[in-house]
Amino acid sequence: MVLNVILVLLYLIVIFYLGYKGWRETRTASDYMIAGREINPYVMAMSYGATFISTSAIIGFGGAAALFGFSVIWLTFLNIFVGIFIAFAFFGKRTRKMGRSLDAHTFPEILGLRFNSKFIQGFSGLVIFIFLPVYAAAVLIGISRFIEIYLNIPYWAGLLGFSIILALYVIWGGLKGVMYTDALQGTLMFIMMVILVIFTYSQLGGVLKAHQTLTSMANLVPAKLKALGHMGWTASPKAGSPLWWIVYSTIVYGVGIGVLAQPQLAVRFMTVKNDASLNRAVLVGGIFILAMTGIAFTVGPLSNAVFFQKFGKISIAMAKGNIDKIIPIYIDKVMPSWFATLFLLAMLAAAMSTLSSQYHVGGTSLGRDFYEKSLGKRGGGEIMATRFGVGLTILFTIGWGLFLPPSVIAIATAFFFGLCSSTFLPMYFSALYWKRATKAGAVTSMVGGFIASFFWLIFIHKKEAAAIGLCKALTGKVTLLGFPWNVVDPNVIALPISIILMIVVSLATSRMEEEHLEKCFEWM
Template sequence: MNITTLTIVILIYLAIMTGLMALGYKKTKTDADYMVAGRSMHPWVMALSYGAAFISTSAIIGFGGAAGLFGFSLLWLTVLTIFVGIFIAFAVFGVRIRRMSCNLNCDTFPSMLGTRFQSKGLTAYAGLLIFLLMPAYTSAILIGGARFLQDALAMPFNISLLILAVLVGIYVVSGGLRGVMYTDAFFAVVMLIGMAALLLSTYNAVGGIIPGHTGLSALASMVPEALTEQGHRGWTAMPAVGSSIWWTVISTMVLGVGIGVLAQPQLTMRFMTVKQPKSIYQAILVGGIFIFFMTGTAFIVGPLSNLYFVQNQGQIALQVAEGNMDRIIPIFVSQIMPNWFLYFFMLSLLSAAVSTLVSLLHVQGAAFARDLVDTLGAGKLVPQFGTRHWAKAGVLVSLLAAVVLAYVLPAGVIARATAFWFGICAAAFLPTLTAALYWPAATKAGALASTISGSLISGLGYVLLKEQEAVAIGLVSRLFDRATLLPFPWTHIDPLIYALPISAVVLVVVSLVTQKPAAQHLKDTFDKVA
């Protein structure tokens, strides 16, 4: 890439980012402005911000690379993200989240749950989960963005990682959620154009839609023997039902992310930012179109990269990427795109990384300030520090943790780290959130027991049962001299599959036998019109 051209492109990009963040900073006068953008965002801005925060380099680089390994079976995740992640999330959950957060005067996801159930313990526990565990997901996004910069710009991974971290740290600290959402909307437009162009270029590179899919089907015999033994039946076929790859694709990637999206703190906060509940309905179409092009493109391009690499290099994608599926998409893009377009697509991937990173870091900072410091009364120790100062401190700590993890996590971790966080959120928060919105009889004890049991069972599943994570952690091998506590299929079943039902049952059972909420509190929670 021409250094002069590259410098001009990046400077223009940064100038637009800086202008949008400055606009957000100028309009940020109160804690509510910093936390929930003053509850005054346009529904289309909210929808684009939601999509940009949801779709990141994790989806494009990580899950696109996973699709390059596993095939079109990941398109079921596109179906689920549109139906569950947009329609259900907006129409069923989003409208009530907006109304309840206003009724209870809450500006974070944990504080809404805690206030709804009149439990500071629930607020603090949810905030602690976010602050301690979300850096794993944040690091995955950092890795994805840094990997693309590494391959596109021939830049050392360590340098690209630090540049990306410093960039997002500056922007998220300065603009608050209003500035984050303004830049998210800009990023979403850039990403949409870039991914649409990638889809067209990919089909052009493999000879068209029908020749591309036909040619990919014919490559089934090139699936490595080790993958065939695990259930891989070609890139255009579903894995063998009940096989290890089938469990990985369906339970971890499709269900883990497709269901986990409903309980993502950084996404639920977007619903709190619009002027009125009905605005959320107006955002559904925009969100659905955006998610279709983002995930659909990644999960089509990944498998088709195998055909391109075989035609041009005689190897499948995983072999070209030297076994690291996180590098499949960056290498493929840098080979098929003309040089002039690589600049724009670099901005698309950079937008995907930065938009999600700033959203995640904002949520972690808010959780630290509002849900931990304020809830536990620690702010009184330094009275001159306001909520916004604590939030910025939380952002910096979270960013440092994510950078450290990005250096130590193994290769090919992006999709796994994403599924881990989404699964933890679903098991810990989804039953409690659903009950908060739709079951007035749910109790404080039931909500707290459900959230704790869901998070602990899910966490133990990763530590003791799920093979990839259990082997990496090594606790079972040290205690019992074997890789996992139980044999297959438990080694490949995502903990979400059993942790979520248990969490839901715990909530119902405990709520039925414990003291019901006060009638006036329920009236204030559900009956007000916000």
């Protein structure tokens, strides 16, 4: 226990030193928001990866994989192919160049300047500022559950203490402080995850034998899950079953595509000075994501076999029904104690690196995008307004962290990814690739995608509609439509609506000024 505390303190000292280094090098608003556009490619790639992957992916989705099985590995494929390869090669380079041409500092700002619309920048900023804390809370719950199980600290105390430590270096360090600490944290996460998968496979007698052992356990799937379409941990759920829709429409598609329109990731593209940095980041990012989600979604299902061999129970029974506790319990009960201590640091790192960027983006969304640009406030108070925004984002995140129910990490993450995808993705893609896209098309697509996503969430998608209760209050029915529609993710419906609105309205309205387009596409 004493060793644990010493290691955690040493780790925090290094983190604060890097935050301080970031603060020392922050002179301008550009430094604070996009790290002066001069960040090292390794730091950028690790920062992108460490921001992308958090306790939500490892503990939340790892726990979901322990419940649903290996079919979740399709999300790893999309994380690498879409979240790294497509994101960097096709979105990153154009975002960087357009960001520089238009002197944009944030994701909403590049959209607002490209379509010459303060409304787009302000609305995007507000959507991010209001809903990002739900995703941030998912990450915060992940680390708080781990602290609760491993350090025996009450859930609420871990949640508050962790938030205070994080607030200190984000509010003062700016994006430079965030990215320096990210690079260290990403490296630590990588090493621990590789050890975790090697240990797990060796416990079960190698790769092939481990998979075969898990395949032979299909008869142990609880009856309740079988009724929903569970076919065993090494098989896909039954096609068209409720579980199939949850795995493939919410987890794989919703999160896999939604990564392209994540504001805290898109802003990373604007922090490097040339395309070579992005090319190099593809290599580092691809390996890093495989080591993160690939391992989490492999160890999750295999934990059933290890738990069954050692304790005669499957994972969900070990965690007493809370999937967010499966990975922490696996680390605590199965792995050696030296590993558990270092893994705790890796999870602190995973949570801190993602939360710090979420808080930073929450702050810039309020300070820069809404307060300064959309409301037209001037007078050099933008860093102060951004710091105020960071503080508010942290408070909202703590509120959600204390309020959300158990087993919620993967669902809360998928909600934010899906919302960003249907609200921003068609507009973002058109901004970078389609000169014929117009301001009216972008506004309609953004607002239409947002409304469609929320309508489906409140009136159709059973999980949220039942919890919110508005549909029942207005119509007397829990959801307006029955199966399968009530298990289809909002993003499956809202994203196509948003795409159609973008195309139809743009073609029906007049082209933007040639001079403006020339400036936007100056370096492409």
